[in-house]
Every structure is written in C-alpha cells, then in structure tokens.
Amino acid sequence: MLPNWNYDAYAQTGKVLYQEVYRNDFSKTRILRAMDVVPNGFGGLSTSRVGANVPVCRSETTGADPNCRPYNIWSLGGVTQDALDYLQTPGLQNGYTSQQVVSGTVSSDLGAYGVRVPLAKNGVGVLVGVEQRKETLVLETDTAFSTFDLAGQGGPTIGVKGSLYVDEYFGEVRVPLIEGKPFADQLSVSTSYRYSDYSTHKKTNTYGLGTEWAPVKLARIRGSYQHAVRHANVQELFQPQGNNLFGMGQDPCGASPTATFAQCQRSGITTIYDPVTNPTGQYGNPILTNVAGQYNFLQGGNTDLKPEIADSYTLGLVFQPTRNLTGTVDWWVIKVDDVISNAPPSTLLTSCLSTGQFCNLIQRDSIGTLWAQPSGKVIAINENLGGYNTNGIDFGVNYAIPMAASGTVALSFLGTWLNKWEFEPIKGQGKFDCAGFFGPQCSQAKGPLPTWRHKVRATWATPWDVQMAVTWRHIHRIANETTSSNPLLASSTPDTDRELAARNYLDIAASWNISKNFLVRAGINNVFDKDPPIVSNTLADPAIFGNGNTFPQLYDTLGRLVFVNAVAKF
Numbered sequence: 001m002l003p004n005w006n007y008d009a010y011a012q013t014g015k016v017l018y019q020e021v022y023r024n025d026f027s028k029t030r031i032l033r034a035m036d037v038v039p040n041g042f043g044g045l046s047t048s049r050v051g052a053n054v055p056v057c058r059s060e061t062t063g064a065d066p067n068c069r070p071y072n073i074w075s076l077g078g079v080t081q082d083a084l085d086y087l088q089t090p091g092l093q094n095g096y097t098s099q100q101v102v103s104g105t106v107s108s109d110l111g112a113y114g115v116r117v118p119l120a121k122n123g124v125g126v127l128v129g130v131e132q133r134k135e136t137l138v139l140e141t142d143t144a145f146s147t148f149d150l151a152g153q154g155g156p157t158i159g160v161k162g163s164l165y166v167d168e169y170f171g172e173v174r175v176p177l178i179e180g181k182p183f184a185d186q187l188s189v190s191t192s193y194r195y196s197d198y199s200t201h202k203k204t205n206t207y208g209l210g211t212e213w214a215p216v217k218l219a220r221i222r223g224s225y226q227h228a229v230r231h232a233n234v235q236e237l238f239q240p241q242g243n244n245l246f247g248m249g250q251d252p253c254g255a256s257p258t259a260t261f262a263q264c265q266r267s268g269i270t271t272i273y274d275p276v277t278n279p280t281g282q283y284g285n286p287i288l289t290n291v292a293g294q295y296n297f298l299q300g301g302n303t304d305l306k307p308e309i310a311d312s313y314t315l316g317l318v319f320q321p322t323r324n325l326t327g328t329v330d331w332w333v334i335k336v337d338d339v340i341s342n343a344p345p346s347t348l349l350t351s352c353l354s355t356g357q358f359c360n361l362i363q364r365d366s367i368g369t370l371w372a373q374p375s376g377k378v379i380a381i382n383e384n385l386g387g388y389n390t391n392g393i394d395f396g397v398n399y400a401i402p403m404a405a406s407g408t409v410a411l412s413f414l415g416t417w418l419n420k421w422e423f424e425p426i427k428g429q430g431k432f433d434c435a436g437f438f439g440p441q442c443s444q445a446k447g448p449l450p451t452w453r454h455k456v457r458a459t460w461a462t463p464w465d466v467q468m469a470v471t472w473r474h475i476h477r478i479a480n481e482t483t484s485s486n487p488l489l490a491s492s493t494p495d496t497d498r499e500l501a502a503r504n505y506l507d508i509a510a511s512w513n514i515s516k517n518f519l520v521r522a523g524i525n526n527v528f529d530k531d532p533p534i535v536s537n538t539l540a541d542p543a544i545f546g547n548g549n550t551f552p553q554l555y556d557t558l559g560r561l562v563f564v565n566a567v568a569k570f
Contacts, residue, residue, distance in 0.1 A: 004112040009104035022091035034071035090399040095139035120176035129387035137234040155243030162238030165199035166271040186214040204229040232305040241300030254288030267362035282368030293538030296377035297345040328396040345378035386424030413455035439481030447545035452476040467512040473505040500533040529560040
C-alpha cells in the first residue's frame, strides 16, 4: 500500500421476499353465476340437490358449475353461508426484490506530497471509486389477481420480472484556496463527477460544484450547483400494463355537465341523454359519474424511458455570533425535467375536452363511462413528462441557555418557506404553481404542499441525567387547487373541500439515564388530540397521496399518542 492513501471496498447483497394471501374477496365470475337464478326444473333442467321450484343457479342445472349457490341479496337474511363459501375466493401473489452491490474507493490528502495552494494550510483532497449494482424485481400472481376476477381490486395485478444493471465510475476533489487570512478565514471549492452505464443502453453524467467562504470564524457563506440524473427503476421500466383507479369528482360530461356536448364528443361521447326520450344517451347521463369518485386508468412500465435530469442551486449562510447561538439560512432552487411518471389522468381528460389533444388516450366504454366497464379508461402509462421548478428558504436556529446548577435549556427552530412549486404535467401543455395547494392535478407534486411549516423545540437538560422537551409543530393552511387563479386548475369548489386548515401540534417527552446501561423514555405526541383536516374521499384518494379522508403523510392521524420505552445495554 502507498503511504497517505486510504482504501475502502465492500460487497453487499440483499433480498426482500413478498408473499400475500388476500382473503374473503368475491369472485366476479361467481357473482354473475350466483345471481343468475332460476326455479329448479326450469326449462326441463334440474338438479337432484333440492326439490322442484326451489331457487338454484342456472349454471348448476346446466352442469357448467355444480358448486354454484344462489346469492340472495334481495331479502333480509337471504345470504346463506353456502353462498358466501362459494363466492369468497383467495388471491395469491409472491415475489422478491434483490440488490447486489460491489464498490471500492481510494482517497488521499495530497498535501502529504506538497500538492496545496500557496495560501492554504491543508492540501488538496481527492477520492476516486467504482461501483457495480444489480437490481431485480420478480412478482408472480395467481389467476384471480391477474384476470381481475376479484371484486375488491382496482384492476388486474399482473406478474412482472425484470433486472437493471449499472457500472459507475466517480471522483471528488476538494481544494482549500485560502486559510487563516484577513477576510478569508477559509475559502475552498469542491467538485464531483459520476459516470453511469446502464443495461438499458443509457449513459449518464452527474456532476457538481460547491464553495465555502468564511470571511471570519463566526460566519460562513456556502453555495453549490448540482446536475443530477435519476434513471428509471425496475418497477417503472417493467411494470405490466393493467387498469388502476384515479380520483376525480364528477365526470365533466355527466349530470349537470361542465363541458359542452361538442367538447365531450372529443372524448368519445356520442349521444345526448334525456330521461324520457333517450334514457340510454350519454351526454348529461348521471351514470357517467361514479359515486365513489374513482375512474379507470391504464398504467404500466416503459423500457424506453429517459433518465430524469435535475439542476439544483443552493446559497446559504451559517453564523455563530456567540458561543451559545448558531443559525443557518439556505435558499434553494431545484429544476427537474423529463420527470418519470404517468400523466395525471384527469389532466389528460381536461386537455382533451379543452384543446382536443390526447383524446386518443380517452377510451369510454359502451355506455360512455370511464369506470363501469374495464374498457372505459384513460391511458396513462409511464412516460417522460414535463417537470418541476421549485424554490424556497430553509431556516435553522439553535440557542443554549446555561442555568448553572439547574442544567441547560436549549431552544431550536426549524422552518421551511416554500415560495414556488411549479409543475408542468405534460411538456408544452401549460404550467401551474402547486405551492399552497392540494388536489388531483397537483398530486404529481407529491401531495399537499404547505407554503410554511416549522418545528420549535425547548429542551431542558438537568444535572440529574434527566431531559425534558416540549415541541410545537405547525403546518400552514393549504387550499384546494381548484381555488387557484390559474385556468388550468380553477374550477367550482364545494365549501367543505376548499382548504385543509392550519394545524398546530404540541408534543412533550422526557428521558432518564438511570445508569450508563439503562435508559427510560416517555412522552405524549399531539397532547391536545388535534384531529387532522378532513376532505371528501375523492380528494384524499390514495392515488393523490391521501387516505381515510385526509393525508396521513403530512398530518397526525393517530390522535394523542402516549409512549414509554426502555433501553438496556449488557
């Protein structure tokens, strides 16, 4: 080994197994048979299981399905255990994800060889490395899942198998320029580069540049630029195509239509509904709107996906005016292009109605709906879409107050101001700002986006090895995207769904180091049992990062949570 050089190499392998048995769902094929009931002996066909004129399945009398039992939902107590045993069927699926990684790096401080800038005390630092990764996804499903025979599913679950390989070569360099000089206690630059060669024949380059300048010891300015690339993962590449569900309120062509008949014709509507003269008509027909607020879209992978590209800029200040006070302020800008995702189905439908574009992706079924039959759907497989352009400021402050014999009280503040989260779902089809909004169109912006949120914490560290803390969490109000002034978002909004009101949570916690081997913690999160804001199920559909009429990834949905735990070391 060469002196003053560090070597590091490792290999790892991991495999996560997945197995699911989905019980007590109904078979749609069996439902149809169990509700097609005739009197035993009807048409001269009969079964010896019961007497004449007793209700039986037609498929039992014909011999097509001797196990069928009538499913009587029309009278109280009419559903028998035999019928349930016949209808209920399990769904089985299993598979695994695996990853193998081999990596190695070599690093050194070249100052040992005299490689340094004349005004710096420390030498140039370098690191180079190589890495190889293999990721594999396998999912196998039974007939019930793959044929969409289970009544409680949003679409078929189809098996998938695929692998992704990548070879990478990377390096980093840090160069101290000035150290210990007037107005330049420290000035340094750093740069990094990574080359990636994927098995999909995609080759990418990632690189960055950063700098730090401390004119005095108590303050430092830092900035960076990063050009980052994300290749599609195995799921995005190889996911089989099949129907899934997306959330949308009323179909614009349904009852009390918000689109004209001419616009709806672009989406496949052919006739006008009239309850008297044309009850099977489509335009204005209430059946076009699913009361559950769920509609079909075709999802699936795409092996032709290009990598996502992101450019990010940061500029920050780190300060420590006194020994007990430190703070940071960081301004950031992130721009992402060629985002890998499926276009929001509601956006495709809106674009078709308003501009006539993407109408080939809107496929209505024989009665004009996008939900009643599997053939009614919006085609929205994975594509390279538009992108994001977001910026904001992060704040952080820490202050310690010594209290002599009583210990120390520490105050901390972390806050984020989101100035903009501009989203372009489809290139060239318009942009809208999702900062401060939630809803189906902004769902690709990863759920509700408050313009302000913060956490304030006070901690008392006592001389008796006891720590006590109080935390205040705040999330600013978030409006429904339909209240935006942007015409791509603006729409009528029910009063109950206009906003997610601001939320404030108070948490308390304490810990006691009884000895160096034993620690006890206890606390209460959400002391005042504050409920999360509630909206209709359409807006909190899992497809737009919600569930249970709210958004559990953002708000406290458990209510008051009391916890106690102990840690023992032996």
